[in-house]
Amino acid sequence: MAIQKTLSIIKPDATARNLTGAINARFEQAGLRIVAQKRLRLTLAQAAQFYAVHQERAFYNSLCEYMSSGPVVVQVLAGEDAVALNRQIMGATNPANAEVGTIRRDFGESIEHNSVHGSDSEENAQQEIAFFFSGLEIVE
Numbered sequence: 286m287a288i289q290k291t292l293s294i295i296k297p298d299a300t301a302r303n304l305t306g307a308i309n310a311r312f313e314q315a316g317l318r319i320v321a322q323k324r325l326r327l328t329l330a331q332a333a334q335f336y337a338v339h340q341e342r343a344f345y346n347s348l349c350e351y352m353s354s355g356p357v358v359v360q361v362l363a364g365e366d367a368v369a370l371n372r373q374i375m376g377a378t379n380p381a382n383a384e385v386g387t388i389r390r391d392f393g394e395s396i397e398h399n400s401v402h403g404s405d406s407e408e409n410a411q412q413e414i415a416f417f418f419s420g421l422e423i424v425e
């Protein structure tokens with residue numbers, strides 16, 4: 286597997302509890318490199334655009350309100366098989382179903398407030414990285 290890049294978001298529930306460093310340590314310990322990172326607050330419209338793929342889902346409005354409710358840290362993670370590796374480190378969507386030792390199991394509060402986002406394919410990773418970062422901001 287080649288070196289890949291993936292988009293990660295540390296969500297408002299985690300920034301509110303000052304968990305940015307603890308979550309970043311999980312990525313670095315697993316061999317992922319943080320090659321771009323910034324803290325920002327999404328507007329409702331930006332959250333709705335980012336999660337447009339979910340617009341038919343019952344949780345869409347709530348998810349967009351939540352993701353714009355406080356600061357997030359958006360980041361690009363790079364490494365061998367980074368998309369799948371990050372999904373493994375994150376754990377299942379619902380913290381209650383996530384394996385012990387994953388970010389969502391250890392830090393997530395609920396299926397919505399599950400502490401992190403991670404791209405689910407290399408194609409989506411490229412689109413999601415381009416949503417937040419210019420090439421100049423990614424330093425490998």
Ligand code: ADP
Nearest residue numbers: 339344348377378396397398399401402403405
């Ligand atoms: P993942 O983040 O694991 O890729 P999805 O893409 O299916 O999961 O969902 C995107 C986000 O929407 C989840 O991370 C979570 O914050 C929220 N979400 C997913 N399913 C639900 C649900 N049933 N109820 C409330 N929020 C949900």
Ligand code: MG
Nearest residue numbers: 402403404405
């Ligand atoms: Mg997803």
